Amino acid sequence: MANNNEIAPSISDASVNVAELLAEDYVIVCDTNVYLGLYRFSPDYANFALDCLRAVQAHVMIPYTVKIEYNKHQRSEFKLRQDKLENSIIEGTMTSIDKQQKSLKNIFATLSTRQFPGADEFQSEIDEKYDELKTMLTDYFADRSVLSLIHDSWTDDVVKAFVESLVDGNQIMQDFTRDMIYAICEEGKKRYDKKVPPGYKDAKNKDGVRKYSDLILWKEIIQFAKEKQKNIIFVTDDVKPDWWNTENDKYEFLPQLVQEFAKDTKIRQSANNGVAGPSMKIVPFVSADFYDAISDSMNVPKPNVVEQALKxxxxxxxxxxxxxxxxxxxxxxxxxxxxxxxxxxxxxxxxxxxxxxxxxxxxxxxxxxxxxxxxxxxxxxxxxxxxxxxxxxxxxxxxxxxxxxxxxxxxxxxxxxxxxxxxxxxxxxxxxxxxxxxxxxxxxxxxxxxxxxxxRFADEDDDNYVPGAYTTCPDCTRGINTENDGGNGFCVECAPNH
Structure with a gap:
């Protein structure tokens, strides 16, 4: 496991000792996609990820932009998660019934072939019973909350509760004024034209201020790090090339972003009584590496299914x-x-x-x-x-x-x-x-x-080469020229056969 002196600051590295970084007063900042991603994980993995976030909760700051984006999508993501859980149970049950029914059909097909008396009528009765069972199950699922049937603790929106606890604990960054946001958007137009990260990949898919949400988030993080003189652990699952290089199976945070962060978080002499302050550091992660790093360095247990998923x-x-x-x-x-x-x-x-x-x-x-x-x-x-x-x-x-x-x-x-x-x-x-x-x-x-x-014109060493050939005999595939043309597209040797 790496110690703080060995960290390559631009690589998402699951071996980084997060506990050591937190002991040195690093602050954790998660992108919106990290919180929304919790709704899309399997129940076991989602609970593991939440355990990891709770273990470091005291060190988490939420950007104002992330709060706004999360609140915008939270309800639909939670509902989508519920629907997936319910559909998974229903579809799994129905698939099991269909397999059993198909197996019995194969057995009765054998009985019918061997002329067992009443086999066809008995098969029809069995089919009717299976249809009744499917109807009963459909009605049952329609009348009850399927979430109460599975081993999942999310009867309430636990992600929302976690985010709200951050806000209630004043673990939220200062928002920008409207004029500041407009100024960032104007800067964003110039940056995006030159493909300066982050966010330029959103230019085609988003409009208005939303187009510049990644850049606004980035500016929030830089402002906070500079004002509070804090090093940052930044977690994002936006792996587009305006955040990361993804060569050689590794996630490398773009060098331009690392350099901009160092440059813009450095306190200048003119603002500090003639004494220049240090540049702040940023340690980037994708969420899977982040959870793995927390688990290893802070003893957060992984269920077996999580171990399997991470592999x-x-x-x-x-x-x-x-x-x-x-x-x-x-x-x-x-x-x-x-x-x-x-x-x-x-x-x-x-x-x-x-x-x-x-x-x-x-x-x-x-x-x-x-x-x-x-x-x-x-x-x-x-x-x-x-x-x-x-x-x-x-x-x-x-x-x-x-x-x-x-x-x-x-x-x-x-x-x-x-x-x-x-x-x-x-x-x-x-x-x-x-x-x-x-x-x-x-x-x-x-x-x-x-x-x-x-x-073939030039290949005179070929055994099938025919000088001056202008077509090929479909029977023997030798070339045809004026000397061996047998008519109707065949050579003289094959023409008699037609």
Missing amino acids: ITDKDYINMIEYQAFDSIYENLVYSGFQYVDESTLTYVGSEGIGDWEIVEHELSSFKRVEHYDDQITYELIYDVEMSSYSCDYLGRDDDSKDVIVSPDYRHGVTGQLTISVVRTVDMFMDFEDSSDFDSSEIVSGDFIESSYKS
């Missing part, structure tokens, strides 16, 4: 879907692969154009998580791919049959990289050990260059 990393998930993801775009690549090929690298393409591509080989090279918004995660998977295809020239038409005459094939081989985007919904009741589903996939980009080229 299921992005890499585990990608390993499960790497072939499935490629298969999902396979047909698109076969028919549309030419758009990703650098035509300037091709030796020659026949007048009839490139045919469909054959995927010779593909292998996953790398991946990265590019976005985590609400309960959806977007990954980009990069594959090394080898493809081949053919082209040919139009030579005319046969005088008798009027069939199109084309040249022998030109064979094209290309290699390069293909990037596929995969969108995954993280459901609170997902099976972490078999989570191989994704919502959508598409080709983001491709970059292929020619790696091989072969012209």
